[in-house]
Amino acid sequence: xxxxxxxxxxxxxxxxxxxxxxxxxxxxxxxxxxxxxxxxxxxxxxxxxxxxxxxxxxxxxxxxxxxxxxxxxxxxxxxxxxxxxxxxxxxxxxxxxxxxxxxxxxxxxxxxxxxxxxxxxxxxxxxxxxxxxxxxxxxxxxxxxxxxxxxxxxxxxxxxxxxxxxxxxxxxxxxxxxxxxxxxxxxxxxxxxxxxxxxxxxxxxxxxxxxxxxxxxxxxxxxxxxxxxxxxxxxxxxxxxxxxxxxxxxxxxxxxxxxxxxxxxxxxxxxxxxxxxxxxxxxxxxxxxxxxxxxxxxxxxxxxxxxxxxxxxxxxxxxxxxxxxxxxxxxxxxxxxxxxxxxxxxxxxxxxxxxxxxxxxxxxxxxx
Amino acid sequence: xxxxxxxxxxxxxxxxxxxxxxxxxxxxxxxxxxxxxxxxxxxxxxxxxxxxxxxxxxxxxxxxxxxxxxxxxxxxxxxxxxxxxxxxxxxxxxxxxxxxxxxxxxxxxxxxxxxxxxxxxxxxxxxxxxxxxxxxxxxxxxxxxxxxxxxxxxxxxxxxxxxxxxxxxxxxxxxxxxxxxxxxxxxxxxxxxxxxxxxxxxxxxxxxxxxxxxxxxxxxxxxxxxxxxxxxxxxxxxxxxxxxxxxxxxxxxxxxxxxxxxxxxxxxxxxxxxxxxxxxxxxxxxxxxxxxxxxxxxxxxxxxxxxxxxxxxxxxxxxxxxxxxxxxxxxxxxxxxxxxxxxxxxxxxxxxxxxxxxxxxxxxxxxxxxxxxxxxxxxxxxxxxxxxxxxxxxxxxxxxxxxxxxxxxxxxxxxxxxxxxxxxxxxxxxxxxxxxxxxxxxxxxxxxxxxxxxxxxxxxxxxxxxxxxxxxxxxxxxxxxxxxxxxxxxxxxxxxxxxxxxxxxxxxxxxxxxxxxxxxxxxxxxxx
Numbered sequence: 011x012x013x014x015x016x017x018x019x020x021x022x023x024x025x026x027x028x029x030x031x032x033x034x035x036x037x038x039x040x041x042x043x044x045x046x047x048x049x050x051x052x053x054x055x056x057x058x059x060x061x062x063x064x065x066x067x068x069x070x071x072x073x074x075x076x077x078x079x080x081x082x083x084x085x086x087x088x089x090x091x092x093x094x095x096x097x098x099x100x101x102x103x104x105x106x107x108x109x110x111x112x113x114x115x116x117x118x119x120x121x122x123x124x125x126x127x128x129x130x131x132x133x134x135x136x137x138x139x140x141x142x143x144x145x146x147x148x149x150x151x152x153x154x155x156x157x158x159x160x161x162x163x164x165x166x167x168x169x170x171x172x173x174x175x176x177x178x179x180x181x182x183x184x185x186x187x188x189x190x191x192x193x194x195x196x197x198x199x200x201x202x203x204x205x206x207x208x209x210x211x212x213x214x215x216x217x218x219x220x221x222x223x224x225x226x227x228x229x230x231x232x233x234x235x236x237x238x239x240x241x242x243x244x245x246x247x248x249x250x251x252x253x254x255x256x257x258x259x260x261x262x263x264x265x266x267x268x269x270x271x272x273x274x275x276x277x278x279x280x281x282x283x284x285x286x287x288x289x290x291x292x293x294x295x296x297x298x299x300x301x302x303x304x305x306x307x308x309x310x311x312x313x314x315x316x317x318x319x320x321x322x323x324x325x326x327x328x329x330x331x332x333x334x335x336x337x338x339x340x341x342x343x344x345x346x347x348x349x350x351x352x353x354x355x356x357x358x359x360x361x362x363x364x365x366x367x368x369x370x371x372x373x374x375x376x377x378x
Numbered sequence: 379x380x381x382x383x384x385x386x387x388x389x390x391x392x393x394x395x396x397x398x399x400x401x402x403x404x405x406x407x408x409x410x411x412x413x414x415x416x417x418x419x420x421x422x423x424x425x426x427x428x429x430x431x432x433x434x435x436x437x438x439x440x441x442x443x444x445x446x447x448x449x450x451x452x453x454x455x456x457x458x459x460x461x462x463x464x465x466x467x468x469x470x471x472x473x474x475x476x477x478x479x480x481x482x483x484x485x486x487x488x489x490x491x492x493x494x495x496x497x498x499x500x501x502x503x504x505x506x507x508x509x510x511x512x513x514x515x516x517x518x519x520x521x522x523x524x525x526x527x528x529x530x531x532x533x534x535x536x537x538x539x540x541x542x543x544x545x546x547x548x549x550x551x552x553x554x555x556x557x558x559x560x561x562x563x564x565x566x567x568x569x570x571x572x573x574x575x576x577x578x579x580x581x582x583x584x585x586x587x588x589x590x591x592x593x594x595x596x597x598x599x600x601x602x603x604x605x606x607x608x609x610x611x612x613x614x615x616x617x618x619x620x621x622x623x624x625x626x627x628x629x630x631x632x633x634x635x636x637x638x639x640x641x642x643x644x645x646x647x648x649x650x651x652x653x654x655x656x657x658x659x660x661x662x663x664x665x666x667x668x669x670x671x672x673x674x675x676x677x678x679x680x681x682x683x684x685x686x687x688x689x690x691x692x693x694x695x696x697x698x699x700x701x702x703x704x705x706x707x708x709x710x711x712x713x714x715x716x717x718x719x720x721x722x723x724x725x726x727x728x729x730x731x732x733x734x735x736x737x738x739x740x741x742x743x744x745x746x747x748x749x750x751x752x753x754x755x756x757x758x759x760x761x762x763x764x765x766x767x768x769x770x771x772x773x774x775x776x777x778x779x780x781x782x783x784x785x786x787x788x789x790x791x792x793x794x795x796x797x798x799x800x801x802x803x804x805x806x807x808x809x810x811x812x813x814x815x816x817x818x819x820x821x822x823x824x825x826x827x828x829x830x831x832x833x834x835x836x837x838x839x840x841x842x843x844x845x846x847x848x849x850x851x852x853x854x855x856x857x858x859x860x861x862x863x864x865x866x867x868x869x870x871x872x873x874x875x876x877x878x879x880x881x882x883x884x885x886x887x888x889x890x891x892x893x894x895x896x897x898x899x900x901x902x903x904x905x906x
Contacts, residue, residue, distance in 0.1 A: 040473060040570070043472075043473040043477045043478060043570075044472040044473055046477075047472060047473060047474060047477065048472075077500075079500070079567060080500050082567070082568045082569065082570070083500070083532060083533055083567050083568060083569045084466065084469045084470065084497070084499065084500070084505065084532050084533065084569070085466075085469065085470040085472055085473050085569060085570075086469065086470070086471075086472040087467070087468045087469050087470065087471045087472060088471050088472030089468070089471075124472065166468045166469040166470075166471075166505075167468060167469075167505070167506070168468070193469075193499040193500065193503075193505070194499070194500045253773075255779050256778075256779075323674065326776060326777050326778060326779075327773050327774035327775060327776055328774065329770075329774075
């Protein structure tokens with residue numbers, strides 16, 4: 011299932027990655043332009059399944075870190091993702107056979123394309139989250155016992171920092187501080203491991219999924235048809251259809267948190283839906299009852315275009331459709347939910363997998 | 379007696395109003411836009427002079443809102459060759475200038491583009507020293523080959539040093555006459571969008587120059603020797619000199635003028651404004667008498683930009699919108715007969731059914747010269763479709779669920795009802811049909827400051843006062859009368875990790891034209 015990714019595929023990837031970004035994850039626009047420039051310069055990127063690698067082939071994920079405001083102003087030089095990557099290779103004493111994404115949602119879906127194009131190595135069609143999360147340890151790799159360090163943080167000036175840390179929290183804190191000193195954004199090479207160890211701890215096929223989602227949504231078809239195809243393809247459900255009547259935002263601990271209130275229209279008339287977000291959408295409630303919760307994916311779409319709306323773009327008066335898609339099964343494990351479930355984000359209830367919740371909704375609908 | 383001319387050249391009509399010194403409308407006219415624009419203006423101004431009997435020599439000020447610059451970009455007409463210089467290497471090379479531009483423009487402009495060492499970090503530190511040697515080499519290599527220069531530095535809204543120094547190098551080599559566009563004057567944080575706006579600005583500088591000269595000529599032909607001002611996106615005026623430096627700021631002045639006119643005609647400072655034309659309807663929001671600004675990137679001729687634009691929601695519905703039945707569903711617009719409504723619309727004797735005809739047949743408004751009879755069911759559902767579309771657009775632009783006043787302006791606004799859900803009251807001011815030209819005529823002059831201030835030595839009040847006085851000085855330089863200057867907007871953004879407790883402060887002030895108020899005084903004395 012090798013496949014060549016050309017510059018024209020990257021637009022689909024960026025659109026699909028915004029859907030999987032669940033309202034956050036950083037705007038893939040700049041990342042998409044970087045990926046396109048790299049592909050135009052060095053040729054298409056080969057997307058492979060990890061099964062095509064030998065067990066002891068080294069795979070090093072590549073990612074970007076930093077403040078969105080900085081990323082849209084001081085873009086990378088293009089050398090630093092490769093520099094972080096090759097310096098980590100040097101430290102480990104061997105060459106990587108491939109790279110892979112940490113996040114399938116948002117900006118970081120696009121960054122490994124730059125490394126793959128420039129170094130002429132394949133990109134594994136997979137990622138470490140199946141969506142986007144705000145912190146470095148929030149990956150399936152972490153829970154699979156793969157360490158984020160040794161990790162290389164590099165800037166555009168040629169500086170790089172090698173981190174070796176005792177746990178995920180230290181990785182997060184030290185790399186974030188190095189990034190601030192470097193001017194607010196940096197490029198990372200981290201979570202390097204053999205294909206054998208990586209294989210069971212990746213969410214597979216997610217880059218293809220993102221591109222397919224983008225392609226479905228960009229098709230010249232009716233909104234209803236495209237929505238239907240999207241839900242079928244992602245195994246998702248429509249949670250609520252309504253009009254945005256309130257957005258409340260506040261900054262808590264450096265994160266943009268907020269609550270969005272929707273008034274139901276069409277089949278949802280008479281109901282109120284509340285969305286809670288912290289960069290990404292976390293919780294969707296209907297009339298006080300949870301409809302879907304993190305780590306399942308909650309995405310807001312524009313009713314007319316069926317294109318995703320990020321949490322920054324939410325505004326009074328928008329006509330939207332809230333959808334939810336099931337997260338990768340790995341997140342259902344109790345130790346994972348401790349770090350990415352509703353309670354971690356401060357909500358006083360447990361995660362209920364989407365399918366279970368959705369069935370309840372269907373029952374409610376039947377009763378009405 | 380002194381008078382002012384307000385001129386708005388839109389997509390369909392050229393509107394001209396003549397105001398006396400109390401801002402009363404002395405004469406107004408609407409004429410179809412002509413291919414050369416200028417003859418339409420000459421005709422319109424000629425008409426108001428004739429109607430009013432006012433002598434052209436008594437007109438002291440002419441305010442112009444024009445879509446010339448927008449059209450030049452959309453139609454790729456008369457654009458300059460531009461040296462595009464980004465100060466940011468080694469950063470930013472992963473996305474070159476013109477990325478994401480439409481192919482035709484990109485091909486044309488890519489030849490003269492560079493990324494040079496320089497630029498700043500978010501906290502004002504240098505990314506790298508400015509590479510003055512390379513800038514000198516570039517300036518020498520483009521001498522005689524480009525007609526304008528566009529310079530964009532990383533984080534120049536935080537630190538303008540490198541852009542200013544680079545400009546000096548180009549000016550020394552290329553001479554004083556070549557227009558140099560600096561990005562910090564045009565946009566906010568977001569390098570690509572700001573750079574795009576800067577390049578477009580540089581590309582249209584000659585279009586702006588020619589347009590301005592021909593407007594001056596059109597007025598001179600009628601013996602009008604008024605001071606000429608151009609309306610800009612934010613609802614204030616700029617002098618001709620300033621407009622020649624930053625012509626792209628005129629790009630969305632049409633809807634802005636309508637909104638400022640609506641505010642002036644009703645005296646309302648906070649309201650929704652619905653401007654109904656022949657082809658489309660724009661919905662905007664007045665906040666403190668000025669249009670609310672857009673927060674998202676705005677597409678200009680296929681190019682993403684981020685400069686100050688009014689926040690608008692436009693729908694393809696106007697007086698000339700065609701009524702059609704598709705798959706048993708009635709549609710109104712987005713196709714339109716536009717200014718050909720007077721030939722093609724049923725109410726004017728034609729045989730195309732338009733939104734105007736729907737309203738006329740239902741007896742809700744009197745427009746045109748011919749009676750219109752449409753099947754009642756069709757008329758009712760078409761009317762409903764159109765009003766629903768408008769109501770939704772109004773609702774989208776509201777910032778809260780509270781009922782808001784609504785002002786209807788534009789020639790097509792007679793077609794809309796006087797009640798909308800979520801609207802407290804509908805205002806239909808006198809001269810609603812030329813609100814845009816009135817908006818241009820009554821516009822004020824602004825001054826702004828957008829700078830980083832250190833707060834470790836001074837109090838917040840002292841710093842704000844300093845910022846206001848800089849903006850005020852700027853407004854006075856642009857021609858505002860000191861006693862009339864008021865603060866329009868203040869924005870404070872604390873910047874982390876910068877020594878000295880730094881805050882980015884943006885202040886906008888606006889005031890009436892000084893020469894006009896002086897003229898008023900002279901006139902008042904003379905009448906004694």
